[in-house]
Amino acid sequence: MIIVWQSLLKNTKISAITLFPVILLRRPEDRYDKTLINHEKIHLRQQLELLIIFFYLWYVIEYYFWYFRLKDSFLAYKYISFEREAFAMEDDHDYLKTRKLWSFWKYRGG
Secondary structure (H helix, E strand, O other): OEEEEOHHHOOOOOOEEEEOOEEEEOOHHHHHOHHHHHHHHHHHHHHHHOOOHHHHHHHHHHHHHHHHHHOOHHHHHHHOHHHHHHHHHOOOOOHHHHOOOOHHHHHOOO
């Protein structure tokens, strides 16, 4: 895993984004935020499970499904199963040690 902080995210509301195998951070000090890093590591695991490309395809499809249903971009993002799992488990810093394959599946739906 590589952690990079970039000015790319500087003028956005995005704190971090994971593009396998890289985690991009908005601010250098965010590398010490264990909860944020754990959230992004969960995404790394999800991406590996879906052979990376299928993660991105699923992510985009699910985002637009929720966007058209909810008519709200932020809510659509929050409803994506990958994000729901990552937000639900980001405080459990041992989660990835016991996480089962395709655990995001149980976070589908509204």
